[in-house]
Structure formats: C-alpha cells, structure tokens
Amino acid sequence: MNYSILIGGAAGQGMDTLAQLLTKTLKRYGYFVFKHSDYMSRVRGGHNFIQIRFSDKQVRTYEDKVDIIYALNKETIDLHSERLKEGGIVLVDKAVSDDENLLLLDLEETAKEAGNKRAMTSVGMGAIIKLLGLEPDVALNVIGSTLRDSIVDVNKEAFSKGYEMVGSRFGLKQEKDEKILIDGNTAVAMGAAAAGCRYYCGYPMTPSTTVLSNMEKWSQELGIFTEQVEDEIAALNMALGASYAGVRAMTGSSGGGIALMSEALSLAGIIETPVVIINVQRPGPATGLPTRTEQADLRFAIHSGHGEFPKMVISLRSPEDAFYQTARAFNIAEKYQIPVILLSDQYLADGELTIEPFDFSKIEIERNLYEDELPAGRYKRYELTDTGISPRIIPGKVEDKLILVDSDEHDEYGNITESAQMRTSMVDKRSKKGELLEGEVEEPWLIGDENPDNLLVCWGSLFGQVNEVVEILQEEGHSVGALVYGDIYPFPTRLLKENAATAKSIIDIENNSAAQLDGLMREFALIKSDHKILKYDGRAFSVDELYNRLKEVVE
C-alpha cells in the first residue's frame, strides 16, 4: 500500500496544524509517514502545499501522484488536479468550487455549526479519515493531545461532523505503532543532546532555526545553555570559548550565517579547539530562496575558513543518520581537536517521517581529554607529537597548569612566534591531523547491487529518493547500485574505485547545478561521471521525477 494526500492553500489558512494532526494521526494508526512542505517565504497568502505520504513500508520521500487533494482554495485545484491518481478524490468546500467531479462538502458551514469557522480544516480531516476507512478514535485522541485546551472540543465536534459526511472509499486497516515521527533538524538537535552538548548558540535563519529552538526547548530539562545571540560571528566565537573551557559546544545556521562564521572557523583550526557546526543548506547565492532546498554548499563547507587547516565535513542522509552522525561529530571534533561541519538541507530539515526510535545505547561519548600526569613546567597546549594531536586539558582543572591558545601562529606553549622553523612545524602538525583523519572517514553506503553496471553516486538527503528509485529499477531488471556519501571530506575513495572499475556507466545525482560531488570524485579519485542528473530549482526531486530522468540514461 502507498497513499499520498495533498493539502493546498494560502499561508494562514490553518494548513500547518491540519497537516501536523493528520501526519501524527496516520503515524498513530501504525503507518510509515513522510510529510513534505512546499512553502513560500511569506507569513500570509501565496500558494503553499503540504504532501503527506504513508505506507505500510518505510517511506523517505514524496511522489508526484496523489490519492486525495484537500483544496483550501481554487488555486490548489488548478495547480494540482492533474496529479490525481486513478480513482483519486479532490475534496473541497462548496464555497470554493461547484465542479461536480469533485467531492463538494459543506465544510465551512459545518464548522460554524460546530462552533467556529476556523475548525473547517478539522471537518475536512474527519472526512479524510472516513474516506480512508479508519476508525475515528485515534484521530480524536491526537486532536485532544495536540491542540490547546480552549479549542479542543470544537475541533473534535467538527471532526466528528466531517467523519459522518462521507463513506469509506479506501478501506484501510489500523497497524501497530511503535515508531517515532521526526524531522531532520529535530534529529540533529537530539543527537547533540545525546552526545552531551551543553552549549548551543545561534542566530535565527531559515531553515536551520528549529535546531536552535529544539535545544532551547530542552535547555532547562537537560542543563544545556542555549542562546539566540547577536550574530553568527558571535555564535561560533562563543562556542569556541565554551569548548576551550571544556564544554561540548555547537552552533549552526544556513549558508549566509555560515559565511559569517568563516573567520571563526579558521580560528578553530589554528587554536585546535573542537566544535560542531550544522549548515542547513538552502539555495543561494546570498538570500537565494529562503524556504527551499539545495545541496550547493558542499565546496563552500570544504573550503570555508582562510588558510590551511584540517576539518571534517559530514553530510546527513536521513533523520536516523542525522541523529547518529551528529553525536559522532562531537567525538571526532574532540579526538582531532578540529571543527566538524555537518551538512543538512531544507528538505531533510523540515521533512517529517516515521522511523524506528533512536537507540541511545549506540551513542558513545569519547572526550579524549588528557587525564594523566603532565610533566613539570609550563604546559604545552601545542606540544609537537607524532600524530599532530597534543594532550588537551581544560582551564581551572589542573593546578599550576595554564592553557594558552592563540590565533597567531604560535609555539608549543601557545605564544606568538614568527620563527620560520616553528611555523613549518605547526603547519605540519595540523596537516598530520588531517592525514590521520582520513583513517576516520566512513565509506559511503552502498545500496542496490554491488559492482553494478549502472553506478549512481549522490550525497546527503538524496538518499531518500535514490533508495526508492534503486529498488524500482532493480525490480525492472536493471543492474543498478548507488553510493550515498555521508562522510564527504576527507573524501573516501575505496568503494568508489572498486565499483567504478566494473561499472558501465556512472551517474551523478545532485541537488545543485555544478555537480560538486563529481568534482570531488575527479579531484580525489580521478573518476568522472558519465551522466549528471542535476536539479537546482529550489525543490527536491520527487521519486517520480528522479525515476523518469534516470530512465533516460540507465543501461
């Protein structure tokens, strides 16, 4: 089974709440759910739509075709009707349309009878649940536990009236629900909390803001200091202060905010102070498309910060991956005393889906702080060692040991130096950490066939769509497999080289125009793709679009 519901209307019509209720309800009925929002960057008006897809199997992306459209305005009917599947239904208020091919209901009038015109979306929800053939109890419970007390009764009443308006069309059955419903940004925040992050500060910027707001929400309960600070420059500098003092610290933003952090990222590099930064990508340049999605900051992440210093870049592939990789990022940052950049995007950040609960027993906290006896005399924060990693202690914890960090080039004690020899030694020291880091990176996920004829390559959130399309193409008899990069800098090359050696065709799939992953493959593995499937209109691929474009090139 596989169904999709589209809710369309203008901002301010209550679509958000309806989608939230409906998504949660379907999840509670035991289905795997994926919610995807297409918003314009405005508070009122415009055309927005939300798609909710659900199935008895894991879903990670949206499809073009839909089973039910709930149109809150006429524009939704005009724009989306052609996407209806065979036997699909357009549900609409009588005041909006008189087209008899649609399911015309007295939604607004019924809501007024229930006590409030604004409960119209609950009338619609009742009708949808009944059309699906589901019992009303789970939905009524979700309404009761989600809405604020003063409007619960009227919405329950509205729901029940909507439920009585129509008959069952789809005949669905309730399944067992043991899963969680979560979006990418919340998963990142939860991964940070699990890793013991105690300092998170940032400046609001769509689509990264909900990482900050989640941390703020959990602040008191878990003792995590969070703050909306004056700008992104302060955010990263503060996080570095906190980390220097011994606390696990993180900040995040989207492209423009990350650009402001470049200077402090370079500082993290030279003072060798661990920090985790999340970049939730949106289309640029500059303000670009604030509420939409793109994967165009890969090169920017790798190259941000002036000068040469080691860093790690990890792209996040799913909410599960976001959770575990964020927690892992703190360990890597502290082990190598470097900044780690996490790359997410609006599609992953805001897309809500049903997944297995996170396994907290898989999270290990490895601080790598030096706890043995230190030699007498002044503490060398930048002691030259074989690995390039110096024993790190924190201020105030070891009597008579002082910790000095410096953004100038420095000697082993952290004091300013212009010695040519020491400069060379310190550059080499930092480079060594970068080389060591190469042993830390994990190879990409290989999904589908091993050593396939058609080798797909992608990174980050495209896992959702590629995973599903690979399965379809395999069923059709194609030899197809995909490498989905998570750790992306330093760039892992083993699986790529192995699979590329036997592949007849390499197909690069990216949500950008410059094929940035293809560039990394050429740079680090001397391998280039034969075909590129790129999308940079600010929207994520739907599974149908990706399938159709792949069909043109797969052998």
Next chain:
Amino acid sequence: MTCEYNLYDPSWCPGCGNYMIRTALKQALEELEIPPHMAVIVTGIGQAAKMPHYIGANGFNGLHGRALPPAIGIKLSNKDLTVIAESGDGDTYGEGGNHFIHTIRRNVNIAHFVHDNQIYGLTKGQGSPTTAMGQVTTLQYDGVKVEPVKPLALSLTMGAGFVARGFSGDIPQLVELMKEAILYKGYAHLDIFQPCVVWNKVNTFQWYKDRVYKLSEDYDQTDFNAAYEKALEFGDKIPTGILYKVEKETYEDRFQFIKDGPPLVDAELNPFDAEKLMKDFY
C-alpha cells in the same frame, strides 16, 4: 597554591602604556588572591590583545573584535573561573562594536578592560573609533571626519551596571579600579587611557596627565544622571574613577541550572539523559 603571576618579555614599545596596565593587572589579581590557573584573560587582536602572552594566566587570544564572545562562552561554561576580557579601542568599539552592545545587554559576570589610546597601534597609526574629530593620522591625512565614540556614555545607555575610567599613569588607582571591576557581579566596563608613544602625538602621557582628575569622595556612584554627565565630560578636564555602580542580576543567574548547579563543565555526560526527549515523538 601560589597566587603569584609570572611575567614574560613583551614586544611593546618602550614607554607604552600597556606596561603600566600589566603591572596594575598583576597586582590586582595577586591582591585578590586569584590563583593563575583560575583566571582567564581573553583578548582580540592588537597591541593590548597580546596581554595573555606577557602574564602567566590562562589565555584565549582570539580574533580582532571578538574578545567578548569567547569570554562569555568561557564564563557560562565554568562560572568558577575569573574571566577578564582585554582589548584595544579599535578592537572593542570598532570591529567588535556589535558584541560590545550585546554583551552589556546580557550582563555576564566578566570584567572588561579596554586599553584606550585613541589610535591604532599594531597597524601603524590609523584613526580609531575614539580618535578626535580632525586629528591627522597615518591614514586620515586630511584629518578624521567622523565623531568619536563616547564609550562610557554608550555603555551607560545600554544599561551597564559598572562603568569606570582609569589612566595607565596612575597605577594605584588603576589597581583599585581593576579589583572593583573583577569583584563586581556582572559586566564591568573599565576604559583605560594609555598613551601610544609612537603613533598618537596628540593624546600623549602629558596630555592625559594634564586633564584627568579623580571623582570626589562624595560622588554618588548610583546616580545615573550624574554618571552620564561625567561620561560626556571630555575636554580640559576628564574624570577618572567609578562613574556608575549598581547591583544587577547577572545573565547566568537567570538560568536556574547555572545559578544553582555545578559549573556546566563539571556535568556528567550520559547519552541516556536525553532519551526521554523521544517521548514527544511517538
């Protein structure tokens, strides 16, 4: 445990006001009996910002204009540390102006010593935010064409609870001002006049010496209007001392878990503490 602070050879010019400021800083920290490993000096970039290299405390010598954000991060992470931000007039009031404004709004318990010589030293003599209108510099050949920042009036307006001015030529007074600033519970702004013997030929040691005077014994440090008037007094006579001092709730005390709990840095980290967060997502 020793409370003695080692000194290291500076690269400051002979006669630089920074020497006197360092002497006062050492004396203040020692008289307050703060062990060096419990003190952190956080700086930006500039001649003043080299302080952590020349005195034996913990040091965070960060970026130009950015002394305050890491100082805040350090203090909130470990409230047991004495955190002192030091930076020059360009560093603080120019490049770091936004951080300065918002740090005052927060009122974190840190002391901020601004070495104010009304000129850029390290970059060789350009006008700073406190250089006087019309003053000819190595860059403003025709004279500075913008109004100077009035640092003390600015911090008073923003709501700072401790606003003071010192002079590197009066070490005993400076020691007392530094001690008061460090002991003050909240953000303490101490602007310190110092001559730049190489690049500022207008605001010389003698220039300051001829103008500074101490606020009288009966001056009311809690009178905002009097403080504001004194903050704007910048002519033939310039007042030194504590212009304003009132009790205010600190930023960190507004967070229950920081106020009543152990320092954040001492928290035991356990992934399962966060597992309960999942309950809202079933």
